[in-house]
Amino acid sequence: MNIATLRRATLASLAVLTLTVTVTTPARAAAVPSADRLAAGVTTGALLDHLRALQSVADRSGGDRGYDGVGFTRSVDYVEGRLRAAGYRVTRQTVPYTDFAVSTETLTAGGAPVPVLMTRFTPSTPAQGLTAPVAALPAGSTGCAAGDYLGVTGRIVVLPRAACGYTAQQQAAAAAGAAAVLIYYPTPKPDNNYRFLAYTPDDFTIPMASVSQRDGENLIKRSTAGLRVHLTLRGAGTPRTTTNLFAETSGGDPDNVVMAGGHLDAVTEGPGINDNGSTSAATLQTALALAPYQAQVTNKVRFAWWGAEELVDVGSAYYVTHLSDAERARIALLLNGELLGSPNSGRFVWDQGSGGSHVIADLFAGYLDRQKLRYQRTSPDSVGSDHLEFLPVGIPVGGIDGGNLGLKTPEQQALFGGRAGQMFDPCYHQPCDRVENLDTSALTTNARAMAWVLARLATSADDVRAVRTAPAS
Numbered sequence: 001m002n003i004a005t006l007r008r009a010t011l012a013s014l015a016v017l018t019l020t021v022t023v024t025t026p027a028r029a030a031a032v033p034s035a036d037r038l039a040a041g042v043t044t045g046a047l048l049d050h051l052r053a054l055q056s057v058a059d060r061s062g063g064d065r066g067y068d069g070v071g072f073t074r075s076v077d078y079v080e081g082r083l084r085a086a087g088y089r090v091t092r093q094t095v096p097y098t099d100f101a102v103s104t105e106t107l108t109a110g111g112a113p114v115p116v117l118m119t120r121f122t123p124s125t126p127a128q129g130l131t132a133p134v135a136a137l138p139a140g141s142t143g144c145a146a147g148d149y150l151g152v153t154g155r156i157v158v159l160p161r162a163a164c165g166y167t168a169q170q171q172a173a174a175a176a177g178a179a180a181v182l183i184y185y186p187t188p189k190p191d192n193n194y195r196f197l198a199y200t201p202d203d204f205t206i207p208m209a210s211v212s213q214r215d216g217e218n219l220i221k222r223s224t225a226g227l228r229v230h231l232t233l234r235g236a237g238t239p240r241t242t243t244n245l246f247a248e249t250s251g252g253d254p255d256n257v258v259m260a261g262g263h264l265d266a267v268t269e270g271p272g273i274n275d276n277g278s279t280s281a282a283t284l285q286t287a288l289a290l291a292p293y294q295a296q297v298t299n300k301v302r303f304a305w306w307g308a309e310e311l312v313d314v315g316s317a318y319y320v321t322h323l324s325d326a327e328r329a330r331i332a333l334l335l336n337g338e339l340l341g342s343p344n345s346g347r348f349v350w351d352q353g354s355g356g357s358h359v360i361a362d363l364f365a366g367y368l369d370r371q372k373l374r375y376q377r378t379s380p381d382s383v384g385s386d387h388l389e390f391l392p393v394g395i396p397v398g399g400i401d402g403g404n405l406g407l408k409t410p411e412q413q414a415l416f417g418g419r420a421g422q423m424f425d426p427c428y429h430q431p432c433d434r435v436e437n438l439d440t441s442a443l444t445t446n447a448r449a450m451a452w453v454l455a456r457l458a459t460s461a462d463d464v465r466a467v468r469t470a471p472a473s
């Protein structure tokens with residue numbers, strides 16, 4: 001840890017605090033600064049320092065920080081190193097899980113390779129692959145009804161993901177005798193390719209992979225001319241472990257634990273800087289800003305960086321299910337964030353409309369209103385992420401995100417700026433999810449909003465009590 005970083009972490013306005021207030025000599029009670037001053041310690045410069053470090057990790061690790069690889073473990077090392085240097089007690093939780101390791105994913109059409117991403121936890125093709133004609137759906141059909149798949153027996157169906165969902169589409173194709181499914185997700189960026197996941201593997205009985213919209217539409221066009229393709233998809237479940245990382249304040253009421261975090265892993269297809277390096281960096285910088293006062297906070301703060309969120313909340317689910325009832329009861333709430341610096345940014349505050357979640361959302365709203373920052377309230381369910389593991393066990397959750405795959409409406413363009421008709425994050429789960437594509441203004445304001453709400457809940461027993469006691473509707 002260098003001096004420049006320390007200065008950024010503690011802010012010019014706090015400079016009166018001597019930098020020799022160290023971790024090893026705790027508790028000569030410097031009063032905890034206001035939530036406003038702690039939030040101001042989350043600067044663009046400090047956030048970008050962390051995100052450039054994570055970008056560098058990806059660049060040195062084959063281009064990604066995928067949950068299953070060295071890019072993730074190096075990310076954990078970086079965050080842990082910064083936390084230890086700031087004086088936190090840091091713990092790692094090892095999480096066993098079943099991964100799906102893809103060994104081969106190739107498609108050739110007319111002798112030319114077409115990039116494919118095997119859907120995780122779907123059946124493999126034979127080792128030598130399968131050669132079959134391509135089948136398209138009748139014009140105007142969605143692939144959501146059995147009747148959309150007449151004559152696909154033995155063929156490889158190419159289709160866009162539709163509203164009924166790719167599980168249902170794939171099941172209908174399989175029931176009609178299709179040999180495999182190639183699916184694409186239509187977006188304004190037709191060259192993007194999104195890897196899918198069989199969330200319920202038993203529902204998937206034939207091989208499946210995704211292609212880009214451009215390639216998918218091209219295959220469909222050529223299907224009328226009897227195009228045959230060669231598809232090889234090979235993968236298998238494999239035991240692995242991932243890591244959850246925690247840092248906890250030395251002080252604060254252990255019966256009122258305020259948790260805040262984000263997932264530190266990324267998909268295997270990119271560096272994952274907005275998703276979710278942004279929240280990892282925001283959480284880290286908030287922790288660093290709070291570090292000099294960690295003995296003085298009112299409520300205990302537990303910062304978390306989750307592993308393998310991208311395989312659907314692997315780390316956070318393990319954490320929640322391995323808490324005792326007593327440990328669960330001590331956790332007052334969880335704050336989570338996602339995609340804080342989306343390039344075509346929005347600002348969404350998660351609100352269940354009642355209960356502790358609503359109290360937290362009102363804290364966000366109050367802060368954002370005072371900062372004259374615009375936002376919309378949205379259900380926590382609208383963002384698939386680690387907080388959804390806490391909700392079912394009755395722990396109130398709150399959070400914020402900058403928008404993901406959804407298309408910005410004209411009304412949202414009027415509210416947030418940017419471009420209507422485009423995705424909030426066109427680089428979501430893509431190789432271009434890099435530090436240079438962030439909206440750094442959105443990143444900083446959203447990170448500060450998280451820091452402010454956390455600081456407020458850490459320093460005021462009343463606010464935590466309000467979160468805990470608010471009746472859910």
Ligand SMILES: [Zn+2]
Nearest residue numbers: 267275310429
């Ligand atoms: Zn993601």
